[in-house]
């Protein structure tokens with residue numbers, strides 16, 4: 001069985017939907033930001049905190065777990081600056097408790113969700129895994145700390161792991177049944193789509209004076225279904241013993257500015273946005289674009305879905321959620 005921690009969250013719930021056809025899945029989630037309704041019914045659901053030793057003892061004793069995939073983290077850059085303790089307690093301390101229990105029960109295969117925020121403000125246009133890490137906020141630091149702990153656990157205890165550094169995850173499952181649903185929502189694409197559904201008055205563009213062609217920040221948007229495919233390929237490599245300690249970027253390799261994302265949302269929906277240009281948001285690097293060549297060369301994965309695919313799938317989901325919300 002595969003234990004998916006945070007399997008009721010945005011990326012975790014998409015992974016579970018993709019994995020249940022291949023493996024028995026058990027989801028551990030405290031439902032703080034996750035939603036039980038998003039979890040595929042074929043998965044076993046356990047409600048609990050990943051930092052709770054009793055819950056972990058019970059899960060590892062009850063189920064024959066062969067690998068753990070860990071999605072449960074706080075992940076808002078701005079919030080992490082204001083509330084670092086929350087980030088270090090959950091993303092670092094609780095994750096250490098999980099790792100301790102894995103060692104206790106001799107579960108030694110681990111897939112870890114990391115982030116482009118580990119790179120800070122890179123000095124290169126295209127980021128590969130050799131690009132120095134230098135996170136500029138507690139969120140990025142908390143993820144890098146676990147990456148370093150994993151390296152030490154690999155050497156000392158034989159823990160085998162794959163770290164996946166996501167760039168900007170977005171989009172929704174093609175079925176339209178699950179999608180991105182954060183409360184509060186801070187991410188660009190869902191905010192634009194909610195605005196276009198009439199749920200927000202306008203969309204704010206944070207900063208127009210960046211050193212980019214149109215002055216707005218550039219990001220590498222990656223479809224959540226592409227992320228799911230990468231996780232399943234990584235899990236298979238780990239289980240087969242083909243990889244013992246690896247780090248991979250997950251991105252499209254193409255950057256889009258905030259203005260370009262807005263234009264694509266207008267194209268996909270046929271609707272016009274109302275834009276407000278505001279000052280920069282603290283902690284935003286001008287440009288974050290990935291090279292994912294390493295995972296392509298080593299595991300054969302590459303992103304298949306474009307920004308247009310991402311926004312089309314997200315729009316389908318938001319229309320379903322938006323219409324059900326307006327019925328209540």
Ligand code: UFG
Pocket residue numbers: 075076077115116117166167168169186187188189191203204205206207217218219258281284288
């Ligand atoms: N932006 C706006 N207006 C908004 C919201 C966002 O202009 O209302 C801009 C941001 O300034 C940024 C871009 O849109 O330039 C994307 O912002 P998001 O908040 O959607 O995503 P981030 O790039 O801040 O962060 C996301 C994840 C992080 C992860 C990072 C890695 O939330 O967890 O991608 O690239 F670390």
